[in-house]
Amino acid sequence: MSSKSAPGPWDRAPWDMLRARSGFRLEDLDRASTPGWDEGKNRAADRLEDLGEEMSGLQERLYAHGRTNGHRRVLLVLQGLDTAGKGGIARHVIGLVDPQGVALRSFGRPTEEELAHHYLWRIRNALPPGGRIGVFDRSHYEDVLVVRVEGLVPEATWQARYAEINAFEAEVAASGTRIIKCALMVSHEEQGARLLERLDRPEKHWKYSPGDLPTRLRWDDYQEAYQAVFDRTSTDVAPWYVIPADHKWYVRLAVAELLTRTLREMDLAWPAADFDVAAERAKLLATMTADHRSIESEDEDNGARRRRNG
Numbered sequence: 001m002s003s004k005s006a007p008g009p010w011d012r013a014p015w016d017m018l019r020a021r022s023g024f025r026l027e028d029l030d031r032a033s034t035p036g037w038d039e040g041k042n043r044a045a046d047r048l049e050d051l052g053e054e055m056s057g058l059q060e061r062l063y064a065h066g067r068t069n070g071h072r073r074v075l076l077v078l079q080g081l082d083t084a085g086k087g088g089i090a091r092h093v094i095g096l097v098d099p100q101g102v103a104l105r106s107f108g109r110p111t112e113e114e115l116a117h118h119y120l121w122r123i124r125n126a127l128p129p130g131g132r133i134g135v136f137d138r139s140h141y142e143d144v145l146v147v148r149v150e151g152l153v154p155e156a157t158w159q160a161r162y163a164e165i166n167a168f169e170a171e172v173a174a175s176g177t178r179i180i181k182c183a184l185m186v187s188h189e190e191q192g193a194r195l196l197e198r199l200d201r202p203e204k205h206w207k208y209s210p211g212d213l214p215t216r217l218r219w220d221d222y223q224e225a226y227q228a229v230f231d232r233t234s235t236d237v238a239p240w241y242v243i244p245a246d247h248k249w250y251v252r253l254a255v256a257e258l259l260t261r262t263l264r265e266m267d268l269a270w271p272a273a274d275f276d277v278a279a280e281r282a283k284l285l286a287t288m289t290a291d292h293r294s295i296e297s298e299d300e301d302n303g304a305r306r307r308r309n310g
């Protein structure tokens with residue numbers, strides 16, 4: 001891929017660099033690396049700010065599309081082991097856009113009611129409405145990750161789920177959804193350091209759960225389960241992006257790039273008015289005093305410019 005297709009200060013486009021393609025090997029991923037980005041942390045913060053502005057504008061179009069009964073939507077799936085930074089994405093990337101346009105869902109251990117249904121039941125119910133950016137903090141992938149590693153269902157059951165998940169995602173994509181799946185991959189050492197910090201700082205105790213350690217002890221099994229996810233569920237309509245997560249700023253930047261690109265590609269137009277704009281304008285002017293009306297007509301050029309820019 002030539003550097004020409006790289007956005008802004010990237011050496012290479014993150015969507016090319018990070019995509020899990022056939023033959024991808026998780027064990028070769030350097031989790032402290034920042035693929036495609038040699039500009040360091042400060043420039044990443046500048047770039048994130050710029051992306052935030054662009055994203056907000058694009059998201060407003062998407063929201064307007066939804067408010068006028070449009071069905072297109074975005075689904076961002078976030079996966080990663082404890083401390084990988086999923087929460088930081090919600091705060092620092094999704095937080096850059098209007099919360100009205102976001103539908104965020106976290107998936108923990110299934111409730112009794114959820115367990116009584118098919119594992120995709122709670123996922124379907126959480127799909128965002130048209131015009132929204134849905135964010136899944138964990139997802140149906142837990143049903144082939146923790147469930148596989150902990151042996152919560154027989155092997156034949158979880159083995160069948162990869163194909164089932166692909167079919168489900170194809171259906172969701174066909175209904176007008178752009179799906180972006182991001183796996184935040186932190187190194188074993190960095191995870192240890194982050195967990196230790198949670199124990200050593202009282203204001204972070206709430207983030208620690210004694211259940212995090214047994215999961216950490218199954219590290220290799222989880223890596224194997226993640227590898228299978230990338231091998232079997234990275235599809236054209238719902239690709240996986242595997243993001244080295246030892247640098248939190250890199251993860252945020254990379255996810256923001258992926259999301260902004262997706263919104264850009266959706267190429268949404270402002271919805272057309274379903275009323276007669278000129279007639280409404282004339283009726284409105286009739287409610288205004290002559291002074292204000294004349295200001296309005298003198299200012300017509302500015303108004304037109306405002307409307308174009310808005």
Ligand code: ATP
Nearest residue numbers: 082106107108109110137138139142143146147209
């Ligand atoms: P996080 O670790 O994501 O910050 P948390 O520690 O607050 O969240 P919860 O969000 O309550 O915990 O739940 C996360 C836990 O739920 C994880 O250990 C995850 O593996 C588990 N979990 C999620 N989905 C399932 C599932 N389908 N089956 C079993 N366990 C699941």
